[in-house]
Amino acid sequence: MNYVLIPLIIIFTVMTVVSLVRGIIAFLHSTREDLNRDPAAGATANQLLQNKMMFNRIKFQGLAVVTVAILLAFSR
Numbered sequence: 001m002n003y004v005l006i007p008l009i010i011i012f013t014v015m016t017v018v019s020l021v022r023g024i025i026a027f028l029h030s031t032r033e034d035l036n037r038d039p040a041a042g043a044t045a046n047q048l049l050q051n052k053m054m055f056n057r058i059k060f061q062g063l064a065v066v067t068v069a070i071l072l073a074f075s076r
Contacts, residue, residue: 005071012064016057023053 026049034044043051 001074002071005067005074008067009064009071012060012067016060016064019053019057019060023050023057026050026053 026046030046030050034046037044
């Protein structure tokens with residue numbers, strides 16, 4: 001079981017970091033026009049990408065935590 005769970009933890013951790021970096025890059029690409037525009041106009045494509053990447057980060061981080069919990073449960 002450890003042979004399956006440990007690579008899963010590594011994969012989920014890498015995907016968490018990738019999503020975090022992509023979200024930060026999308027945040028850095030926001031321009032002053034994005035910040036000063038009317039919020040009633042809706043979200044820009046860049047803002048939607050930021051939201052998607054941060055949601056992916058939370059999802060992969062949660063999967064990594066659950067996998068670690070399963071690994072600890074089976075190792076006892």
